[in-house]
Amino acid sequence: MESSCELDLVYITERIIAVSYPSTAEEQSFCSNLREVAHMLKSKHGNNYVLFNLSERRHDISKLHPKVLDFGWPDLHTPALEKICSICKAMDTWLNAAAHNVVVLHNKGNRGRLGVVVAAYMHYSNISASADQALDRFAMKRFYEDKVVPVGQPSQKRYIHYFSGLLSGSIKMNNKPLFLHHVIMHGIPNFESKGGCRPFLKIYQAMQPVYTSGIYNVQGDSQTGICITIEPGLLLKGDILLKCYHKKFRSPTRDVIFRVQFHTCAVHDLDVVFGKEDLDEAFRDDRFPEYGKVEFVFSYGPEKIQGMEHLENGPSVSVDYNTSDPLIRWDSYENFNIQREDSTEGTWAEQPLPGKHLEKG
Template sequence: MEEQLRMDLTYITERIITIFCPPGCPEKIYLQNLQQIILMLQSKHGHHYMLVNLSQKNKTLTQMNHKVLDTGWVDLLAPDLNQIISVCTTMNNWLQTHEKHVLVLHCRGCKGRLGVLVASYIHFANISASAELSLDHFAMRRFYNDKLSALMTPSQKRHVNAAQTDRLYFVLQPAQLLKGDIMVVCYDKNSQSASRQVVFRLQFHTGLVFGHTLTFSKADLDCASEDARFPEDGKVELLVSDSPEKITGRELWSNGRCVTVDYDTFDPLVRRDSYQDTSSLETDRNEAGGN
């Protein structure tokens, strides 16, 4: 029983963390758990974390943390739009100020307020075009769907809906003549740290292509198949044509504002010639990346 009343800490992404204290948790256990968590956060992140308190203002919580944003949101109620925008703006500015900055979302009571903020921040980041890794959006959406949405009140669900990143388009222009063994590698580029991270890698032979569409599920994708951030129902579709003419309907393809596809092949972070330096592929996979 006591184990069920312990606080739960979850890394949704590397830079967004949640601390949840269930209803009915005694004050003594809450404070003991909180102190242990704060010591861990300070040890791992130093003063690079900001705690967003989604529960009522708590003097003890403020004294234990160097930087606290008190929202004052009421349990079981949906906050007004201005409050949501204000908190999301502060969160976004904090993450953008320094690459080591992390957010800690603290909620004591019901998880509805946590669901409101996570869903709202996904929307906010899409609109402001300042999102972290696209994979982080999948991770946040999965956390919202799996852990939060079922525990929200109908009003809270009506107030916000988790954003969907359904499709991401890449177009090869001018058209490329494909023949023989082909390798496709997708990276997420971090211009600030001059690094990139492999999102997925795949190989195929044109002799085995039938029709104009090749579909690869998560299990078919190198790197992504073992990456928990890549959605389980995610897939990669390659559309090929018989001629260099533009594919009919291509003008309808568009990416969300949070997605930037870099076609600058003169940039060494973007360019890769065939199988050049294949030994670095796994190194690239482990590099930290971001938009």
């Protein structure tokens, strides 16, 4: 099976199996592998396994297995904090229902998705698990460090930190409203042949677009930073995704400069800074300066923050507010084939969270 599709099938523990395919897998060999994997799982585990699909929904996956839960989210991203909680509850309920029950984690694409689930469940089970499950937690930790850390994204690690911190109580919930006023890029990425870039922002709340900025034209040798101001402030609550694109000059294409995901419940400062190592895509991109960072300036109200005149851009920065351009308006997530609401939440995911309770965001 491995030779035809680069299938990676691993028993992380005796009862948690990871089945992963690369995003480049050809459709024909992928379908053939799906059938072979289903046959193997049924012959070894009968109907005593649940397949958690972490990728895009596919009808053939649902037909091949006795029980399938679709929890998919876009590749290289992190799922909503509430979804992480639902996955862990569903896994725990199924595994505790019978000693021979098995969980299969299915993923097509980057293994970061597997890492989020395995690491989150490791923390989750740590709260209520007995001492004899310590070996399983060690196995999950080893799988995460060996297979996932080298390919994971900073936001995925951030959400694992949130989840474990909320479970243990080391992160306190912030329920205050947060209004975003400024996004400041310190250091100009080099996306043009003569230096500089043409950035614009798209902000998503619960994966729904809530804001698109104008297109800023910045020369690399004339500015040390750039400030994108939102007035009045933009109210943000829950799972937030901010994506910064570079619009290529005289070209109908765009590049991702950086992407960052965070949850407002874990934000306790009105000034939040993400270094290069904290930014998805940018952390491995030589075009983004090593000293570069992105600063978010919040307040507790929509009114303009006084005393911020020093953030204004210099005269060499021009802004095009023509956001009707299809390239600017295009939402790269609207066609991702997943349910907006998890239908599983009324079944195996009803149990309360052990330890601390994660509120809906």
